[in-house]
Amino acid sequence: MADRLRQLAEADERRLLDAAFSYPEVGATAGTLPAGYHHMSVSSRIGSGADVFDRARQAILSWQVQLRSGARVASSASTVVSGAVAVVSLGVGPLRLHAPVRIVEVIDDGRQAGFSYGTLPGHPECGEERFVVDRAADDAVTFTVTAFSRPGSLLTRVGGPAARIAQRLMAERYLRALRS
Template sequence: MRTDAVTPLDPTTASQLRASGYTYFEVGATRGEMPSGYHHQRRETAIGTGHDRFVQCARAIMTWQVQLRAGIAVATTDATVVEGTVARLAIGVGPVRIHAPARVVYVVDEPRHAGFAYGTLPGHPELGEELFAVEHRDDDTVVFGVAAFSRSGSRLTTVAGPLGPLAQKFVAGRYLRGMASLPQP
């Protein structure tokens, strides 16, 4: 799986993921107060100013550039995110590659706020949901943010213990830096 471009998800895997249920009950909870019993993360960074920057960043989010720019491979049913899109994300190299199936829970498409959240499916090492969004604030600042709630969903992440949340914090930092490094329009 390439990490520099989105690749199509093979039809068999896509069908299996579409038929799978989420691995957690609180679907959509990144819209507001996140549920207890999970590790929570909310991070954001200013990435520029103006309407053109907002539009550029919204387009990048909706075409998986957040993940790709963080070094995560994306195989998906839709190169442009829509509600219900399924994807298999992957990080790592060769036999140390971790696959993370997910489905888009909701899309935000407002004049000054855009993004999407995906939730974990069976086979994902974590249970939970993650939101990627950009906001064009009243002071003209464009802010990119990530919000997530998660807990261990596999033996690997259970054994990793406190390293799991640290790894997620590290990857969230890569998301933020990747979006901040988008060349200005």
């Protein structure tokens, strides 16, 4: 069972709303991914038809992809909205990693739904991640996770390739969370 979405503490919300992104290429997951970062894109067909698309859309725009994948989310908004801030965290107890993010873009046009978030100071990485479900003309519904990132902390710099593997494994968990 997925954890519930938590309300971000007011002090944390203010601090994150005042924070600048930790990378300059804000919005780049919507186009050409910038040089100088590790790039990742994974996709999975999750079914077909309007019902599948609508369920996936609802899950993405209510943080369920993150929650169902085992992450905790504390957000300034109960649904994904442009400019909202959140802390996505993974792990247990003192080993829990906290990843502050801000919503960069929300997509919701009837054929595509999803969002991008960018890293804020304190996130172990610098970059952006995008979660989009597409309904094609043939009614196939595909979920794609796209990201560009580079180390943003000592832990991820030292982790090197292991950090990239962990990011890829998390993206696979996101895909499985939406298929379930």
